[in-house]
Amino acid sequence: MITDVMFHSLRSRSQLIPVEDLIRDCAGSRMPEIIPELLTAPIAAAAAEVCPTRAITTDTPVEGGCALRLDYGKCIGCGRCVEVGDGAIRPAKRFSHSGVSRSELVQTWQTGSGVEAQAGEMHTSARDRVYALLGRALNIRQLDPGSCNGCEAEITALTNPYYDLERFGIHFVASPKHADMLLITGPVTRNMATAVQKTYEAVPLPKLVVAVGACGCSGGIFDRRNCPVGTLVNLNEEIIGPVDSxxxxxxxxxxxxxxxxMLVSGILEVLNRYTGRK
Amino acid sequence: MKGNAANQWGPESGRNEALPLDADRRFTGRLVSIFGDNTGGTTILHYLVDLPGAGYGDFEYVVAGPVRSMTPVAPAASWHEREVHEQYGVEFIGHPHLRPLMRHSRFDSGLPSNGSTQEMEESQFLRVQGEGVCEIPVGPVHAGIIEPGHFRFSVVGDTVLHLQLRLFYTHKGTEKLFEGRVATDAVPIAESVSGDNCFAHAVAYCQAVEGVHQAIVPPKANAIRLIGLELERLLAHIGDLGALCGDVGFAVPAAYCARIKEDLLQASAKIVGTRYWRGVAVPGGVRHEIGSADGRELKESIRIAVEDFVGIAEQALRTPSLEDRFEGAGILAPNRAADLAVVGPVARACGIALDVRRDHPYGAYKNLNFDVPTWHYGDVMARARIRMMEVHASARLLLDYLEALPAGPIWLPLPAISTGRAFAAVEAPRGELVYWLRVEEGKIARCHVRSPSFQNWPALPFAVTGNIIADFPLINKSFNLSYSGCDR
Known part of the structure; x- marks a missing residue:
């Protein structure tokens, strides 16, 4: 009966994960990580070859090596580059590219020299400033303009007792008119374009827009611009493109x-950057 | 058609094999899918059916002019025929309303359009008229963390007289996206058809590719696939029951179920490195080994999670305030369910014993004997109860399999047969999921995905009509259909 349920609830221990453990954690995401010392030109070429969304590409050879360009915004974490990476590419344990700008999602490494040729601008640790900055409550309206619902499943998990986004004063709201932030998943489909525009217009100023997932960031697997070179690809006119299109x-x-x-880190990072500015 | 024409149906007289009809001129089998394919400029229709006693059948028909609609003898054909009409321009004679399904009128679809865009948009909706009738449009953007779709309610007071769906807002042209890809390489696309059932989609796709290659999957890989599929079912059903409790304002079991689901996701992340088993299935086997120590650990996580879940869910379902909301809400009549050929827990909650794992076993399920639990009434409570029963059944399977995993390789190379056709069905958490594949020289020429949601969405309005509109979210949740899986 209902009282049993209540007692059951009172007896159980808290599951809440401390914010320090969430920031930069990416266990289970399958995002790759490059070990610069081990990276060679053949590995870079093999990784670029197997990548299904052109997240990994190689640039023109420079002094016997070549540059490997990894765009996390396109990566779907399929793990194929890890398989051919021979130790130079492995699943990341820590991930600092959540909630950043589009250009910061791209990193380039020079093979042979072992140096990171052009790192994205690394942001300072959000951890120390999280509490100080979140004095105000943030209302988020989640918007799905064509996602496969994988991102929705993970966003729903943010309200469970492990992550409990409400502890930061962050709520998911039902109306865009109550929202400060739009959390947008998936590629924008042609059928949803008008609704996306109208939803954005309904959010009062100042408003923040966060693109979520490979599809939200770059169109992911659905955007024909991300299809591997050499595959005959149909013109996909059902998709407009990533959120920023x-x-x-x-x-x-x-x-x-x-x-x-990664969602918690990303949302906090965006807040960190944009509430700090005001 | 030959012989007693009154008991048979075919797209056009005398041209192809006929399908059986009963005395009321209803199709006696179960319609799985109708889809088109184009080879060398010829459009071919495929009628995928499940005939009693005979199993799956793929009936082909070459289109040479207008085709007789199957909808009058099998109402489940309606959406399929609308889809084919839109994709291939095939005219179906006798279809009640061949309006566009997937592409909303913003597209220049090349289909004849009479009048302006706005008129065409509005003409798609049935106007219910009379004193006190009003229309409530809901969506496509909904109030919650859910996918987009439009619902047009016609109500009198609180009572829903008519509900019309307009979906396909997340239509991404996914079937087209498969075309031209190397067949053994396209699993990530299948995983992105419906993200919360990504493993079922991946396995169904892999089985279709293996069918083309006539490949043999090693027993260990089949066992790992079974573990992934049943774990996905557990996750879906535990999440659904929690969400159902949440929809009637019963927050404690909702939070509990969310916590238990997360426990299982974290166990998956630890053992296979991915929370939703993305990237695990591959044609020819799986990519991730589960050792005996990992198996024991996963088994223990599942045992604890299921024990916790059953404890809380049994108590929740016995709570009078919850019974009051669940019982009698959103009844789907068994004859409607059969007419619309619904699948999965929605069908089983109406007493239709249908389960691909038993009826058309695949992989490790070939060695299993099991009962398909059914329930009656077809209301929200029945759909909740069915999910409870399936959690028990899945947990038993998982615990047995994780106890004694077979030895051997987890992947075998595919035989070099690179041209052919095959289809594969898997029992996904939402029901029968079908992939049909035609591969030419290693590349995909046509891939048709029939998700359980596509089959079940048309049944939702029948369950909602006559209920109060405030119960709609609950009824919708009890169906728990995927928009993206349906829209593709």
Whole structure:
């Protein structure tokens, strides 16, 4: 009976994961990580060859090596590059590219020299400033303009007792008119374009837009521009493209789907950047 | 058609094999899917059916002019025929309303359009008229963390007289996206058809590719696939029951179920490195080994999770305030369910014993004997109860399999047969999921995905009509259909 349920609830221990453990955690996301010392030109070429969304590409050879370019915004974490990476590419344990700008999702490494040729601008640790910045409550309206619902499943998990986004004063709201932030998943389909535009217009100023998932960041597997070179690809006119093909985007949370920890890190990072500015 | 024409149906007289009809001129089998394919400029219709006693059958028909609609003898054909009409321009004679299904009028679809866009949009909806009738449009953007779709309610007071769906807002042209890809390489696309059932989609796709290659999957890989499929079912059903409790304002079991689901996701992340088993299935086997120590650990996590879940869910379902909301809400009559050929827990809650795992066993299920639990009444409570029973059944399977995993390789190379056709069905958490594949020289020429949601969505309005509109979210949740899986 209902009282049993209540007692059951009172007896159980708290499951809440401390925010320090969530920031930069990406366990279970399958995002790859490059070990620069081990990276060679053949590995880079093999990784670019197997990548299904052109997240990994190689640039023109420079002094016997070549540059490997990894776009986390396109990565769907299929793990194929890890299989051919021979130790130079492995699943990441820590991930610092959540909630950043589009250009910061891209990293380039020079093979042979072992140096990171052009790192994205690394942001300072959000951890120390999280509590100080979140004095105000943030209302989020989640919007799905065509996602496969993988991202929705993980966003729903943010309200469970492990992540409990409400502890930061962050709520999911039912109406865009109550929202400060739009959390947008998936590629924008042609059928949803008008609804996305109208939803954005209904959010009062100032408003933040966060693109979630590989599809939200880059169109992911659904965008024909991400299809591997050499595959005959049909013109996919059902898809308009990533979120930023329609709306201005303040932060990007990559992953396919991003884990709840990456979502928490990303949302806090966007807040960190944009509430600090005011 | 030959012989006693009154008891048979075919797209056109005398041209192809006929399908059986009963005395009321209803199709006696179960319609699985109708889809088109184009080879060398010729459009071919495929009628995928499940005939009693004979199993799955793929009936082909070459289109040479207008085709007789199957909808009058099998109402489940309606959406399929609308889809084929839109994709291939095939005219179906006798279809009640061949309006576009997937592409909303913003598209220049090349189909004849009479009048302006706005008129065409509105003409798609049935106007219910009379004193006190009003229309409530809901969506496509809904109030929650859910996918988009439009519902047009016609109500008198609180009572729903008519509900019309307009879906396909997440239509991404996924079937087209498969075309031209190397067949053994396209699993990530299948995984992105419906993200919360990604493993069932991946396995169904892999089985279709293996069918083309006539490949043999090693026993260990089949066992790992079974574990992934049943774990996905557990996750879906535990999540659904929690969400159903949440929809009637019963927050404690909702939070409990969310916690238990998360426990299982974290166990998956630890053992296979991915929360939703993405990237695990591959044609020819699986990509992730589960060792005996990992198996024991996963088994223990599942045992604890299921024990916790059963404890809380049994108590929740016995709570009078919840019974009051669940019982009698959203009844789907068994004859409607059969007419619309619904699948999965929705069918089983109406007493229709249908389960691909038993009826058309695949992989490790070939060695299993099991009962398909059914329930009656077809209301929200029945759909909740069915999910409870399936959690028990899945947990038993998982615990047995994790106890003694077979030895051997987890992947075998595919035989070099690179041209052919095959279809495969899997019992996904939402029901029968079918992939039909035609591969030419290693590349996909046509891939048709029939998700359980596509089959079940048309049944939802029948369950909602006559209920109060405030019960709609609950009834919708009890169906728990995937928009993306349906829209593709």
């Amino acid at each position: 329609l709306l201005p985007v303040h932060g990007y949370i990559p992953g396919c789907p991003p884990t709840p920890a």
